Amino acid sequence: MTETVLIADDHPLFRQALMLAVQRVLPDARIAEAGTLAAAARAVEAAEGLRLILLDLKMPGAVGYSGIALLHAERPDVPILVVSSAEGTAAADEVRAFGAIGFLRKDSDLGAIEDAIARAIQAQPPASAPVPDDQPIAAIRETVAGLTPTQLKVLLAVLDGQLNKQIAHSLGMSEATVKAHMTAIMRKLDVRNRTQAALVARSLGLDLRH
Amino acid sequence: MTETVLIADDHPLFRQALMLAVQRVLPDARIAEAGTLAAAARAVEAAEGLRLILLDLKMPGAVGYSGIALLHAERPDVPILVVSSAEGTAAADEVRAFGAIGFLRKDSDLGAIEDAIARAIQAQPPASAPVPDDQPIAAIRETVAGLTPTQLKVLLAVLDGQLNKQIAHSLGMSEATVKAHMTAIMRKLDVRNRTQAALVARSLGLDLRH
DNA sequence: GCACGTCTACGACCATGGTCTAATGTCGCG
DNA sequence: CGCGACATTAGACCATGGTCGTAGACGTGC
Numbered sequence: 001m002t003e004t005v006l007i008a009d010d011h012p013l014f015r016q017a018l019m020l021a022v023q024r025v026l027p028d029a030r031i032a033e034a035g036t037l038a039a040a041a042r043a044v045e046a047a048e049g050l051r052l053i054l055l056d057l058k059m060p061g062a063v064g065y066s067g068i069a070l071l072h073a074e075r076p077d078v079p080i081l082v083v084s085s086a087e088g089t090a091a092a093d094e095v096r097a098f099g100a101i102g103f104l105r106k107d108s109d110l111g112a113i114e115d116a117i118a119r120a121i122q123a124q125p126p127a128s129a130p131v132p133d134d135q136p137i138a139a140i141r142e143t144v145a146g147l148t149p150t151q152l153k154v155l156l157a158v159l160d161g162q163l164n165k166q167i168a169h170s171l172g173m174s175e176a177t178v179k180a181h182m183t184a185i186m187r188k189l190d191v192r193n194r195t196q197a198a199l200v201a202r203s204l205g206l207d208l209r210h
Numbered sequence: 211m212t213e214t215v216l217i218a219d220d221h222p223l224f225r226q227a228l229m230l231a232v233q234r235v236l237p238d239a240r241i242a243e244a245g246t247l248a249a250a251a252r253a254v255e256a257a258e259g260l261r262l263i264l265l266d267l268k269m270p271g272a273v274g275y276s277g278i279a280l281l282h283a284e285r286p287d288v289p290i291l292v293v294s295s296a297e298g299t300a301a302a303d304e305v306r307a308f309g310a311i312g313f314l315r316k317d318s319d320l321g322a323i324e325d326a327i328a329r330a331i332q333a334q335p336p337a338s339a340p341v342p343d344d345q346p347i348a349a350i351r352e353t354v355a356g357l358t359p360t361q362l363k364v365l366l367a368v369l370d371g372q373l374n375k376q377i378a379h380s381l382g383m384s385e386a387t388v389k390a391h392m393t394a395i396m397r398k399l400d401v402r403n404r405t406q407a408a409l410v411a412r413s414l415g416l417d418l419r420h
Numbered sequence: 421g422c423a424c425g426t427c428t429a430c431g432a433c434c435a436t437g438g439t440c441t442a443a444t445g446t447c448g449c450g
Numbered sequence: 451c452g453c454g455a456c457a458t459t460a461g462a463c464c465a466t467g468g469t470c471g472t473a474g475a476c477g478t479g480c
Binding site: 148149150151173174175176177179180181184193 | 426427428429430431432436
Binding site for chain 2: 456458459461
């Protein structure tokens with residue numbers, strides 16, 4: 001059983017620190033590293049026996065919560081622990097709305113990190129008070145969660161201003177398929193063209209940019 | 211010489227208060243009122259001898275600074291005094307970036323309001339420390355100011371998700387003209403399609419919505 | 421095993437978007 | 451007056467976007 005843990009953070013030193021924590025919980029796990037969101041996405045596709053993803057909120061290639069949504073869409077079964085510098089407490093809930101299992105402050109001590117990792121690989125949310133959804137978060141969760149993984153990837157590409165043809169190429173599908181996904185996305189977002197879809201998506205907090 | 215002053219605010223009581231202030235500075239001026247941005251736009255088009263616009267930042271039909279840009283585009287020669295509830299001091303500069311001549315807090319006393327009005331109709335900025343542009347504001351000013359009035363109106367319609375055909379109808383021009391404007395807009399914004407244009411425009415703070 | 425729904429995928433078909441060329445009229449400016 | 455910037459429109463032409471019908475793969479429940 002080759003277990004793999006992906007550590008996605010653009011700061012090499014911090015990757016080292018996270019690696020230490022992971023190794024104390026899962027001594028035999030293989031560890032994959034990624035410094036950009038694109039690299040993380042590739043690693044997630046390639047990894048065998050992926051058990052956990054540690055993801056920095058501020059990564060080159062991602063702003064906001066889209067990175068979480070993207071990786072979660074790719075592998076809905078793998079728990080994602082979001083690691084971030086400060087961000088206050090509100091972020092913890094928002095992060096969960098996009099599919100992460102938990103939120104970890106970068107200034108947490110090693111014990112807390114190990115604890116969170118241990119809980120995450122058992123698919124248990126880390127210790128934290130259960131907070132009832134407030135309205136905007138619930139709306140995000142429902143809308144974003146209502147999209148299939150492929151649809152989400154297409155939508156993120158649209159948010160990048162890409163043409164259907166470019167999206168088809170970068171996602172390895174035909175243009176006809178992209179169009180079909182667009183139709184489904186627009187139906188779910190209750191809009192009539194891609195410009196409105198992009199605007200709505202961005203207003204929901206979705207956005208992949210450097 | 212029938213001078214007209216437009217008061218655009220969704221709060222009738224506040225319109226009354228502004229009206230008093232205006233009448234003390236310009237006793238003979240005709241006063242037009244508007245409770246929505248659409249009404250304001252219509253009034254601006256119809257008004258004769260329009261000398262001044264008092265505009266609330268938070269109006270039905272407008273979020274952010276688009277309303278200023280729209281009215282300013284319609285009548286670049288008429289000074290606009292923006293009136294807002296609180297908003298801190300940063301707004302004063304941003305408001306100017308979109309074409310307003312000055313910024314007035316709603317909790318200002320009557321004397322300050324009258325003073326600002328008197329200065330505005332002489333096309334003098336109201337008393338305030340001249341603040342050097344910081345980078346984002348300068349970028350907004352250059353980009354938005356670089357658009358012609360009609361182009362701005364078309365862009366705002368695109369931000370509403372409208373099709374060329376719909377834009378043509380609502381602005382009273384042919385679809386060919388809309389396309390011509392779109393081409394010019396995209397060239398100025400340095401993008402290749404309307405979705406990117408909408409995204410850029412919104413990131414610049416432009417947005418008309420209820 | 422089979423029906424059912426979901427996701428993914430594709431091609432045909434028509435609507436919309438965008439470029440280019442060209443022409444007309446207005447306005448302010450030197 | 452000529453010049454340039456802006457606004458407007460048309461027509462041709464091609465690219466792109468979006469809908470519809472269809473089909474296979476997969477999982478769930480009966």
